[in-house]
Amino acid sequence: MRQIKAIVVDDEPDARRSLKKDIQQNFPEINVVSLAENSEKALEAIEKHQPDVVFLDVEMPGKNGLEVARSLKTQNIKTTIIFTTAFDHYAIEAIRYAAFDYLLKPVDMEELGAVLERYKTERNGHSLEHKLERLATWLSPDRIHFDTPNGFIYIRPTDIIYCESNKKKETTIALANGRTERVNMKLKQIEALLPPRLFARVSSSVIIGLNYLVKVDDQTKTVYLENMLVEYEFKIDSKHLKKLI
Structure with missing residues (x-):
């Protein structure tokens, strides 16, 4: 040897x-x-x-x-x-x-x-x-400022597993420590703030953190994320699937 x-x-x-x-x-x-x-x-x-x-x-x-x-x-x-x-x-x-x-x-x-x-x-x-x-x-010392219903919060991009918006023009941000934060921002606004090399939009309502991506199923058009043995799955639009694979 x-x-x-x-x-x-x-x-x-x-x-x-x-x-x-x-x-x-x-x-x-x-x-x-x-x-x-x-x-x-x-x-x-x-x-x-x-x-x-x-x-x-x-x-x-x-x-x-x-x-x-x-x-x-x-x-x-x-x-x-x-x-x-x-x-x-x-x-x-x-x-x-x-x-x-x-x-x-x-x-x-x-x-x-x-x-x-x-x-x-x-x-x-x-x-x-x-x-x-x-x-x-x-x-990186960088933190992103997000407005919340009760004030604001700073979040490190690498802590974000996914962002999911709803019809009320609010977005839920899931974090690696298990918490979720509700922010008063549209998904498009959030997407503009996030480092593009670390995130990908998979649908009109969801952005995923690529560091947590573990699997893409192009047959069922599903992406799977994982953090601390907790798995998340989201459907992905065809136009976004082509960019991700």
Whole structure:
């Protein structure tokens, strides 16, 4: 088996050395070629060694691990990133959303083994560029302002599963956290505010979030969305179906 070249990035010296030692003792197919203690040295090491895998700490001074991941896109470096982090709900949600693997500190060897098995079987899956685009979208500070019957609300586009209008010129927005919000806006107004690469209109009354789209059935003209094991389905007009497939 070809050796897997890896780099460990962590601002804590003990954490760097401990992870390297654990990897060497338990996974001889992995060769840790470099250790880095901050974002600048991490980017230098990644550019120099072109590793297969980077174990990247999220919480670091200066640029954090999520920002380092985004910086790799500009260097056109293709590598697999496995984030390591003490539990931080926001960071974990961002990592999950972007389809990156992660390990919670202190790193458990069984979990590391499972992550490495996924790496071996899925290394030709979603590209780093695709994952970084999703990560950047999640981390965007942008919020959209919507008027509600009782005031207004700010919603992050990536939290929107679908928007469905009714005959009263109101729209229901379903969110990833399970909530729904009723806003006093027509669907056409909302469509103009949403990033077009993340959303698609499927009928005169429904816009779907493409990040939650899991299936399109062109025979029954139905689209299926999924979030946290909850499935949604909507009929799609023929003219919109052609654009979606």
